[in-house]
Amino acid sequence: MKHFAPKRAALRLFAAAGLAALLPAAALAADPIKIGAVVSATGPASFLGDPQDKTLRMYVERINAAGGVLGRKLELVLYDDASDANKANTFVRRLAMQDEVDAIIGSSTTGATMAMVPLVEGAKVPMISLAAASVIVEPVKPWVFKMPHSDRMAAEKVLADMKQRGFTQMALLSDTGGFGKSGRTETLKAAERMGLKVVEDQVYGDKDTDMTPQLTKIKSSPAQAILVFGTGQAPAIIARNYQQLAVKQPLYTSHGQASMEFVRIAGKAAEGIRMPSPALLIAGALPDSDVQKAVSVAYQKGFEGQFKIDVSTFGGYAHDGLLMLVDAIKRAGSTDKEKVRAAIEKTTGFVGVSGVYKMSATDHMGLDVSAFRMVEVQNGAFKEVKQP
Incomplete structure (x- = not known):
């Protein structure tokens, strides 16, 4: 037996060396997809950012429970800018340079988003804003998209x-x-x-x-x-x-x-x-033929069931932004930033709670005025105003 010991030891070393050689590739395949986010979860704009924070956390958890994306888990790297544009700038720098995220969602306000834009464009990281002003995507900025309807x-x-x-x-x-x-x-x-x-x-x-x-x-x-x-x-x-x-x-x-x-x-x-x-505020009253009803009702039930508070259109923008990003990563088959950016830009027919999106090289919002419903507060609730 002693005669064969050196050979067996050599075989064990060879096997171990082979396994070590394979580990980097296996580890790489298992690396999470890092989604960065900056929202105004506290401060004067918390009515925007708090439901966005909750929505992002809820859906990342759900997506991971369902197996992740491209066989990989999502890792949400989320910062609260406290409704401060300077903090948003600091956090987006951290996301791009230190956290090395694959894409960014945020921020909640126009001021914070515009403070983030130059660095995002310079770092070439795809970003989906949750703020509304037209200036965010006009003129078109290659790496910046937004979910909310424009002013x-x-x-x-x-x-x-x-x-x-x-x-x-x-x-x-x-x-x-x-x-x-x-x-x-x-x-x-x-x-x-x-x-x-x-x-x-x-x-x-x-x-x-x-x-x-x-x-x-x-x-x-x-x-x-x-x-x-x-x-x-x-x-x-x-x-x-x-x-x-x-x-x-x-x-x-x-x-x-x-x-x-x-x-x-x-x-x-x-x-x-x-x-x-958006249709979300009147989700339950939408006709079954409305393409937004199913997704809006599902989001409303999920959010209100988990957090015991009313759903908001602001959280809805986070819902649409995250799911559109996931859809783009799947279509790109990769987290390569340019491929993901291009996939977002080619998004068409994406049904969200805020509208049916159709992005293009000249339109990084993807909605028109038909995505809005006119509503009126009646007896403490929102009712759609039927227009001729």
């Missing part, structure tokens, strides 16, 4: 509803943040195109707690309807001020208020307010 689309949807009601003069009340500024610009352009006269053009700070001076001016103006373009809690304060002043002109908001949180904060003052919204 231009929101303005057009609201103004079309005003015109259908016979209004020809309107008032605009917008916040001084990135979303409000962009929304104001797009509304003024849309009004000129669509033949509505803006007779009052008022602004407010997103942290202001009383907008009665602006509303008092609007009340006494010839405006026949009012559009509030902003995010956060301020539009709910405006709704309460509007009710206190007994303003008669119909009140509209942008899609930035398309959530039950707005209704909860505004209370009875929310009644009668109209706004453009």
